[in-house]
Amino acid sequence: MNSETLKKTPLTEVCRTSGGKMVPFAGYEMPVQFASTMDEHLAVRRGVGLFDVSHMGEVFVTGPDALKLLQHLTCNNVEKLKDGQIHYSGLMYPEGTFVDDLLVHRFNERKYLLCVNAANRDKDVRWILEHQTGDVQVEDASERYAQIAIQGPKALETVQPLVDVDLSAIKYYWFTEGHVDGVPAIIARTGYTGEDGFELYTANEPAPRIWQRLMETGRPFGVVPCGLAARNTLRLEAKMALYGNDIDQSTTVLEADLGWICKLQKDDFIGKAALLRQKEGGLRRKLVGFEMLDRGIARDHYPVFVDGRPFGHVTSGSFAPYLQKNIGLAYLPVEHTAVGTPFTVEIRGKQVAAQVVETPFYKRNY
Amino acid sequence: MYSDDYLYTKEHEWVRVENGEATLGITHHAQEELGEIVFVELPEVGKVLAAGDTLGSVESVKAVSDVYAPVSGEVIAANDLLADKPELVNQEPHSGGWIARIRLSDKSELDGLMSADDYEAYLGEEKKH
Numbered sequence: 001m002n003s004e005t006l007k008k009t010p011l012t013e014v015c016r017t018s019g020g021k022m023v024p025f026a027g028y029e030m031p032v033q034f035a036s037t038m039d040e041h042l043a044v045r046r047g048v049g050l051f052d053v054s055h056m057g058e059v060f061v062t063g064p065d066a067l068k069l070l071q072h073l074t075c076n077n078v079e080k081l082k083d084g085q086i087h088y089s090g091l092m093y094p095e096g097t098f099v100d101d102l103l104v105h106r107f108n109e110r111k112y113l114l115c116v117n118a119a120n121r122d123k124d125v126r127w128i129l130e131h132q133t134g135d136v137q138v139e140d141a142s143e144r145y146a147q148i149a150i151q152g153p154k155a156l157e158t159v160q161p162l163v164d165v166d167l168s169a170i171k172y173y174w175f176t177e178g179h180v181d182g183v184p185a186i187i188a189r190t191g192y193t194g195e196d197g198f199e200l201y202t203a204n205e206p207a208p209r210i211w212q213r214l215m216e217t218g219r220p221f222g223v224v225p226c227g228l229a230a231r232n233t234l235r236l237e238a239k240m241a242l243y244g245n246d247i248d249q250s251t252t253v254l255e256a257d258l259g260w261i262c263k264l265q266k267d268d269f270i271g272k273a274a275l276l277r278q279k280e281g282g283l284r285r286k287l288v289g290f291e292m293l294d295r296g297i298a299r300d301h302y303p304v305f306v307d308g309r310p311f312g313h314v315t316s317g318s319f320a321p322y323l324q325k326n327i328g329l330a331y332l333p334v335e336h337t338a339v340g341t342p343f344t345v346e347i348r349g350k351q352v353a354a355q356v357v358e359t360p361f362y363k364r365n366y
Numbered sequence: 367m368y369s370d371d372y373l374y375t376k377e378h379e380w381v382r383v384e385n386g387e388a389t390l391g392i393t394h395h396a397q398e399e400l401g402e403i404v405f406v407e408l409p410e411v412g413k414v415l416a417a418g419d420t421l422g423s424v425e426s427v428k429a430v431s432d433v434y435a436p437v438s439g440e441v442i443a444a445n446d447l448l449a450d451k452p453e454l455v456n457q458e459p460h461s462g463g464w465i466a467r468i469r470l471s472d473k474s475e476l477d478g479l480m481s482a483d484d485y486e487a488y489l490g491e492e493k494k495h
Contacts, residue, residue, distance in 0.1 A: 032428070036401060296405070296407070297425055319425070326405075
């Protein structure tokens with residue numbers, strides 16, 4: 001795909017002029033890194049970083065039957081959500097595998113916002129529309145929204161001067177409606193880095209100005225713009241799944257070790273029967289975190305060997321900039337998933353020792 | 367930036383020849399393109415390579431870049447310092463960040479490598495694309 005057919009976000013030009021190295025990602029022209037992936041990663045762990053996440057899809061599901069539809073389509077229990085609360089969930093195929101993973105925001109019983117992966121947006125909307133029943137409207141609002149993620153221990157102090165709400169009153173995985181730099185915004189305390197942080201949803205047009213303002217308010221905390229590469233290493237250290245790598249249409253929510261978002265006791269939902277069967281029959285494989293014991297960086301798609309026999313591949317692997325270790329995720333036979341279990345990763349033809357470790361690899365302590 | 371005492375390859379390696387031995391590494395340009403280097407896979411001493419064979423790799427957070435043997439011969443040394451200090455390749459790509467030393471088996475292969483002027487012209491050409 002050449003740059004003419006790539007879509008731009010409202011912040012693509014700002015990212016480019018700020019030194020972003022631009023690459024195609026999910027059909028958009030996005031920054032993979034600015035000056036340094038390492039510095040961006042560490043800025044988020046120690047201070048604050050900004051991410052253009054405007055490529056993410058925003059889908060509103062509204063109407064008297066909105067709750068019922070979402071209960072049917074997703075594996076987490078939407079009934080448990082209070083107004084202003086958010087949860088992580090899965091949009092499920094009948095096999096209990098992922099159409100997508102997503103955040104569900106509840107405004108009220110009749111209004112929900114789904115934040116979905118850019119690459120899956122069209123597929124998700126089609127899937128939701130195919131299952132639309134009763135009095136419910138589905139609107140793909142992605143083109144109307146810019147989204148900026150402010151992540152790191154100094155995220156709150158960076159955003160607070162620009163908003164008309166008390167950010168400390170918003171709990172993690174809750175949101176509110178307010179104004180950012182005078183512009184209406186959805187202000188959510190969420191993120192994909194393992195740090196505290198906020199995701200701001202605004203109209204497209206003011207987004208570049210808000211971005212510049214955040215660069216100013218974040219300056220005392222060493223704010224830097226961050227690219228996709230740092231976003232990936234940050235989420236990996238926090239063991240947050242990446243659709244297309246760690247989860248997809250072939251992996252079930254139970255295999256992905258995401259049982260905590262899979263509420264099998266709730267009323268019927270797509271995938272429930274298959275997941276119940278899998279739970280009763282026992283899992284064959286499970287996603288685990290691992291660390292390399294010998295020298296070598298396990299990369300995405302490198303082959304995995306258990307007891308000398310091939311078993312799948314590394315779904316995500318990298319050097320971890322904060323932990324200074326070589327880490328990764330892989331599906332292993334369930335009897336080989338205990339912490340400490342050894343296996344090998346094939347790196348350029350050589351078997352290199354790895355072992356299962358506790359996850360998340362990184363957990364913030366504030 | 368690019369010393370006249372070295373020869374260069376299109377794969378962005380440099381070679382310094384002394385007494386029939388070729389010390390090699392990746393160029394300033396190559397390390398700059400890769401960003402912070404976090405891992406270097408070194409060749410085994412004693413291994414015999416043909417020009418163009420993969421000799422090792424240099425990895426940043428994001429990317430893996432193979433290092434090719436610019437000339438044929440036996441690997442007689444590898445820079446073990448890089449095991450613990452891969453960042454030397456960024457800091458001193460043309461000196462302390464050397465990767466390996468090869469005993470040349472065919473000196474005529476050096477004729478196929480670029481001079482500093484040629485390499486800089488090549489970098490200029492690459493930039494246009």
